Amino acid sequence: MQDERNNDINETAITGVTGPITDWLDGHTILVGLLANPIRHSVSPTMHNNAFAKLGLNGLYLCFEVEGDRLEGAVKAIRMLGMRGANVSMPNKKAIIPYLDKLDKTAEMCGAVNTVVNDHGVLTGYTTDGIGWVNSLKEDGQEVAGKVITLAGAGGAAIPIAVSSALAGAAEIRIFNIHDRNWEPAKEKVALINQETDCRCSLNAMENKEAFKKSIAESDIYCDATGVGMPPLDDLSLVEDPSWLHEDMVVSDTVYQPRETKLMKIAKKAGVKHIYNGLGMVVGQGAASFKLWTGKEMPVDYISKIVDEA
Structure with missing residues (x-):
């Protein structure tokens, strides 16, 4: 023993x-x-x-x-x-x-x-990846419970965020991803979230830029869980213009190097009140x-x- x-x-x-x-x-x-x-x-x-x-x-x-x-x-x-x-x-x-x-x-x-x-x-x-993200927002007074979340990405960072947010009481999660190797596994995870939680979860094509833009505008939280924004893609953002965002939402980037990503700079221009990089996660x-x-x-x-x- x-x-x-x-x-x-x-x-x-x-x-x-x-x-x-x-x-x-x-x-x-x-x-x-x-x-x-x-x-x-x-x-x-x-x-x-x-x-x-x-x-x-x-x-x-x-x-x-x-x-x-x-x-x-x-x-x-x-x-x-x-x-x-x-x-x-x-x-x-x-x-x-x-x-x-x-x-x-x-x-x-x-x-x-x-x-x-x-x-x-x-x-x-x-x-603990997903709950780490949820708790990092909570540390600053931001809850996911009852919220609509648009989530970019369907890989190793995105899926734990989606699962943990659903288990924490998020009302709806809209995952956007390109049709890559993560697409089919993500479909299975979305079905599981809908089966195991009260959260409505969907998988959407990132190629449909208008749907992506509309979803962000309707959301309480936008999270980019892709590698866009970190070197060598540090001059890029999936959100192309400050008009896509609104000031009362949360904008979160899972990238923490650089400390201020292109997405975060765009969010600042939009007057978004709650902006986070990936260090908290x-x-x-x-x-x-x-x-x-x-x-x-x-x-x-x-x-x-x-x-x-x-």
Whole structure:
């Protein structure tokens, strides 16, 4: 039977990473990590290790370059080493599912996992990307419940946002996407959202620019969950003119580099009151994972500043 302390990041004294290593890494330190490839660009270690230190939690977050036939062994290691869990990123979000014991509802509906929690050898998969986006808006007083959302994109960022928004009570979600490899899988996810929630969800062709423009004008929230706006597409926006937007809506871009995207500049010209980049979603998904592992709230304002500066 596993030692129960292997599943609890406990509040032993930590004086901070500037002191001797024995002050913050010892025989009771609990390990979490990230399984992905590529991985060295990730801000997750900065985010989680600073959160552990700030709250005085005896935990350590490391990156592990894992994919393909090494993934199964890595998942077994989570159990065997008594790790508290792991984050999962590309290309492992779908591939990891057969090696887990169960999924929460969001991960099941998305068909993807970005967080694994080890409860005494039982591994549960979660998806916190979407709830990270929902919570980042909530932090600023913006709710998705009862709202009409136009969502651009149907890929790895968009589907968790759609699922989590529907589960959080959104009234209607209109997904717009080009006819690419994401189109058919998105049709299945839309049908599932309509079946499992009270939200009305639809998939629409991005090629129909007039329908896209009309949908945005009728929406409470517009979210671009595509890669448009980040290099090398940083001089582009799917919204072509400020007249497409109205000042009382929320405009959210999942891109966080650059900090102000072309969409955000257009929204400013339109006088939109609530404009967000993707940094809040990045920190929000990390905060949701952090709470699953520790039961504690990540100090979001503190971590957001550190991640932004990093």
